[in-house]
Amino acid sequence: MTQPQSWEARADEYSLYGFTDLPSVQKRGAVVLTHGEGPYVVDVNGRRYLDANSGLWNMVAGFDHKGLAEAAKAQYDRFPGYHAFFGRMSDQTVMLSEKLVEVSPFARGKVFYTNSGSEANDTMVKMLWFLHASEGKPQRRKILTRWNAYHGVTAVSASMTGKPYNEVFGLPLPGFIHLTCPHFWRYGEAGETEEQFTARLARELEEVIQREGADTIAGFFAEPVQGAGGVIPPSAGYFQAVLPILKKYDIPMIADEVITGFGRTGHTWGNQTYDFVPDAIISSKNLTAGLFPMGAVILGPELADRVQAAVEKIEEFPHGFTASGHPVGCAIALKAIDVVMNEGLAQNVVDLAPRFEAGLKRLAQNPNIGEYRGVGFMWALEAVRDKASKTPFEGHLSVSERIANTCTDLGLICRPLGQSIVLCPPFILTEAQMDEMFDKLEQALTRVFAEVA
Secondary structure, eight states: OOOOOSHHHHHHHHOOOSSOOHHHHHHHOOOOEEEEETTEEEETTOOEEEETTHHHHTOTTOSOOHHHHHHHHHHHHHOOOOOOOTTOOOHHHHHHHHHHHHHSSOSSOEEEEESSHHHHHHHHHHHHHHHHHHTTOTTOOEEEEEBTOOOOSSHHHHHHSBOGGGGGGTOSOTTEEEEOOOOHHHHOOTTOOHHHHHHHHHHHHHHHHHHHOGGGEEEEEEOSSBSTTTSBOOOTTHHHHHHHHHHHTTOOEEEEOTTTTTTTTSSSSHHHHTTOOOSEEEEOGGGGTTSSOOEEEEEOHHHHHHHHHHHHHHTSOOOOOTTTTOHHHHHHHHHHHHHHHHSSHHHHHHHHHHHHHHHHHHHTTSTTEEEEEEETTEEEEEEOSBTTTTBOOOGGGOHHHHHHHHHHHHTEEOEEETTEEEEOOOTTOOHHHHHHHHHHHHHHHHHHHHHHO
16 A cells, blocks of 8 residues: 655544544645644644644643643653542642642532543533432433533533534433523624523523423533633623522532633633632643643532532442543643643733733724624634624635634634634733734735635
8 A cells, every 4th residue: 555655645544533624624634733832833844833722722831831841751750650449549639639629619629530521521410410319319310501512522521512513423312401502692682682681591591490390400511601612701690690590499500611711711710700609610621731631520519518428328439530630640730720820821811811802803893703702811703794784604605714724824723613713822822922813813814805705
């Protein structure tokens, strides 16, 4: 068999791409990277790209942070691997659990480790099913999420994800219910104020609970800001409207902070940005600054006590992963939390967020940008055919994909999501690099809209 010669051809020959627009790759080839320099990545041809997607939201300290690499190397030398089964775990695992509860909004709690955010959401669902069954309510199995939500790719977390592409897998599974996406610009009705929209969504939640039966619902999961839905902040007062309803019917509220946790919104947690306290938090991505695959379920006091009681009843929690609480991952996470919180990264997000918003506000003056939205260091621009009517471009034009591809040609990596372009750069971004990001994005918008408008 003839071996392909170029890196791009080799990637195409032997790789199955996930979440990738195949026509683009077939036309343009894959981008094969060799290393990173701060917020930049470099490909096999020596081309340098400003990565305004932070890898996949997670490389918040950039691609060559020496302290993080040194923490990993030191732990590999000291104790390179272990599990968290049978009452045995590394000292790093213990220290990270203490740290996660310390920096959480909870006075106390318990932590369980996974290898990803998907697995953490999946684990949380199993915990809810487990504790409800232990409490004599095995019928409490239904899970409430929202359309456009993204909670992962396992069979359970994909069922939670409110995206139509999961239909190709025969998902969602029965018992996963999706409520209205809290995107006022897109789903608000004519003449409806944002406050009225929020009130309507709260009524919908209570109506669904009453229709399904509160005694059949295990929990409600929500991202503080919907990330892979296209960076969708909640409508005004959303969480303040829905939490009392959930509490009224004794339905746990789980904050999926895989993207928003550890600084992305300008606070340690997205729930702090939107002023609510959940019953549990799902963490991943920024937890290790992208240097190790890790997820965590952080249980608040009430759920921690209830899960512990269920565990004690059968004398174990029959769930876990080989690499749960991996000592190297935990050592990296401890360092990553310190880097984000104490080396100025979180503060940089706060300091530059107004500049970020101002840059997007300027670009949104383009007649083919319908909305700019976001918070902290996660923002999106929504492309439209007609601004007044919010009419999107025809799907076959693949406008957001074309914009992202043009950005790549200009040396900027950003992410197309639906008709939106998403920007979620590393927390180390400087003012000059932010200006570079906006300059290249503006060039791309001008080129593409001239072609399709």
